[in-house]
Amino acid sequence: MKELNTDRKIVLLRLLHTMSPSLLYKWWKEDSTLSLTPQSFHPLSILSNGKTKVGELSYELERKFPILQQTLADIKSSGIEAIPISSDEYPLWLKSIHDPPPVLFAKGKKEIMHHHPLIGIVGTRHPSPYGVKAVRSLVRDLTEEGIVIVSGLAKGIDGLAHQTAIQAGGSTIGVIAGGFHHIYPKENHQLASQMAESHLLLSEHPPYETPQKWQFPLRNRIISGLSKGIVVIQGREKSGSLITAYQALEQGREVFAVPGPIFDPCSLGPFKLIQEGAKLVVSKQDVMEELRISPVHYWEHS
Structure with a gap:
């Protein structure tokens, strides 16, 4: 043959x-x-x-x-490309994990997933005003350094991370559960359409598949697998955000956590990660120094 x-x-x-x-x-x-x-x-x-x-x-x-x-x-x-793992277009970082998706379905600007560095931002679906402020500040600052933001297009921290990266003039990748014809949650349909046009959406499932509960933890390994490191901003002690963080550790990625108020249940996840050795993050420098990312220099012309 x-x-x-x-x-x-x-x-x-x-x-x-x-x-x-x-x-x-x-x-x-x-x-x-x-x-x-x-x-x-x-x-x-x-x-x-x-x-x-x-x-x-x-x-x-x-x-x-x-x-x-x-x-x-x-x-x-439908403007969707299927990328087999044997293709040179399949991202090398994702190939390196122990269970990479055999086929990636991509919609948008594929070149974004080959940009380095990529940083994953994940967190609770119900952020507090503190969490909203933290994700907007950190994502804006990282984006200004040319870092691509990867997240799961979920309600809450994920959606805010994508939106902030776009507003800051950067690039972002959304990894979804299910296929592109069934974007979840519905409130992020407009955001997903914008990302499919000017950024990038990825899934390991054909477009016609509806999202199932078991697909979300699987999606998380793709977020961490694409990224050089994962930042957790608010999340309960047993949450999808921590699943992503532990998958990142298994994949040899760096894990970062933004601390929060001690009386907020959504601070327990980041606290646990920090106790277990995750890098505490209060500014973009904490991420960049750990990953040895050089800052972008802007030159003024006289």
């Missing part, structure tokens, strides 16, 4: 991810080209102890491809 084109690789990756995600990742790390060319000792056969037959997989791919080809065409006509 000849080398697969991009559309066939996308279908193959979705097919294999449904069958066995662990086998897919092992195969990709063994052969990043994901070639189905017949050979005596194909990596798939070896890794599956002979249970996966390359010939049978090739047949299944060609059987399902015509059905899914129309879906891929519909996706492209």
Whole structure:
């Protein structure tokens, strides 16, 4: 069989991810080209102890491809691009985590995800006035240094982080659960449309999939996987923000936390992270120094 084109690789990756995600990742790390060319000792056969037959997989791919080809065409006509993990356009930082999405669906300016550094900002869906002020101040200052802001397009801190980055003239990436045809929450539809036009939206799910509860923790690993570090601004002791922070630690990323008033339950998450070794953040310098990011210098012309 000849080398697969991009559309066939996308279908193959979705097919294999449904069958066995662990086998897919092992195969990709063994052969990043994901070639189905017949050979005596194909990596798939070896890794599956002979249970996966390359010939049978090739047949299944060609059987399902015509059905899914129309879906891929519909996706492209909506301005959405599917990026397989074997592509050079797939972000290198995300490839480095232990369970990267086999296919990324992207809408907007793809070049933004290759910009460095990217910093994730996450926090509670119900920020206090202090939290609102903190996220606006920190995101504005980081954006002015050329840092791209990554978040989850959720209500609260996430949405504020995206909005502030846009207002400050910077770039931002929103990682969503579910597909692009089902943006959640509804109050962020306009923000999502703006980001899909001038910034970037990402998902590991096809556009037609509705968001499910289990997809949100999975989404968080993409936020941290894309980022050089994660900043938590307000979050309860057991919250999605802390899940993102712990995933960042597992991925070898830096974790930062903004302290808050001691009587606010949403301060407990950042306090816990700081007690466990996260860097306390009160200004952009705390982030930049830890990540060794050089400040942007503005030169005046005489």
